[in-house]
């Protein structure tokens with residue numbers, strides 16, 4: 143029997159984590175790499191459907207994986223095929239993805255086509271007996287997402303989604319700390335993703351506008367919600383260990399009035415059963431605050447994207463800073479217009495601590511793909527991985543729906559799946 147397991151310690155080292163407890167509790171899908179006892183086959187023969195910008199980035203990682211052979215490509219746009227062939231010159235080429243699915247030499251597929259095409263391709267692929275890695279957001283509607291997840295259960299095919307933060311060492315470490323209760327009760331998460339860019343791509347001829355710039359049109363995309371929110375909403379439910387009950391939101395086209403149909407400015411509020419809230423916002427006309435998920439507990443805050451955390455109580459400032467503080471306070475207090483609330487509360491800035499010793503080399507994408515390959519080879523679907531992706535997609539689509547309807551929406555019961563709550567130590571600490 144071939145041992146296909148990646149050395150567990152090596153993997154943990156890669157993650158920058160010391161203990162293995164995290165594997166079992168906070169991020170159970172990481173077990174894809176551990177204790178692999180049996181294999182279906184030695185290698186994974188992959189087909190890439192839609193080797194566009196993202197697809198080729200994924201191929202860059204996959205061609206480094208010694209267990210992968212990219213044997214086939216399917217795309218309806220020749221320039222994408224031509225560029226992809228530079229990475230895998232011997233791959234078979236199909237214009238129609240359905241012909242790739244008939245190819246008995248393909249074990250699994252990566253789907254990186256535009257949002258509105260994912261569902262049919264994924265359903266056909268699983269029906270044809272192929273394991274599926276589908277880019278996020280998995281479906282264009284909640285119904286599509288549900289049918290994709292149901293097909294995974296019915297066919298027993300491996301199903302992964304492009305939610306790479308699930309394999310990002312910073313996030314794994316952050317969630318371990320949150321779930322251990324180190325930040326107390328988390329009542330609030332502020333997630334945002336800001337950019338100063340129009341999101342447009344150059345179009346070689348006018349007839350291709352909607353095909354190339356599919357992200358900007360309603361028939362093929364739900365804009366910032368399906369492109370960006372999907373990642374960060376998953377972080378919120380991972381941190382809180384449960385799903386929100388309700389969502390409301392607003393969207394507008396406030397700056398990029400260039401014929402696009404999707405919003406360039408969005409804010410949503412998701413609320414949970416114990417009063418917790420998660421906000422998600424995106425404005426693509428100002429990038430000053432960039433992107434982050436600020437996970438805020440009564441004992442501290444964690445910012446996984448930055449890779450830092452901050453406890454509410456910090457060591458007292460050195461004596462000379464305390465003196466300065468006292469002096470500043472006395473100056474402010476002597477001014478007629480300023481009460482003490484104007485004065486600096488502390489001389490010490492809370493600069494926080496780093497989650498990991500060094501910045502990880504990448505964002506979890508290569509490990510997500512490696513886990514998919516491992517799962518396809520062993521025939522074992524890792525715990526929670528499909529479910530995390532399913533709910534992330536559902537939540538961004540629900541937010542989009544709330545914006546469109548201009549009302550507060552409850553999480554639809556008919557889309558609930560078996561998803562046990564995380565067993566966390568988060569508690570109310572005064």
Ligand SMILES: NC(=O)c1ccc[n+]([C@@H]2O[C@H](COP(=O)([O-])OP(=O)(O)OC[C@H]3O[C@@H](n4cnc5c(N)ncnc54)[C@H](O)[C@@H]3O)[C@@H](O)[C@H]2O)c1
Nearest residue numbers: 192193194195196197217218219222254255257277278304
């Ligand atoms: N996980 C992430 O962080 C991340 C990042 C970027 C993009 N994505 C996702 O990846 C997907 C692709 O995004 P992109 O930026 O690469 O888009 P893209 O337009 O660059 O590439 C899409 C490719 O799919 C091809 N295509 C379209 N319809 C097809 C069909 N019916 N059959 C076969 N091929 C078809 C296009 O010709 C193109 O080559 C989207 O779902 C996007 O949300 C995920």
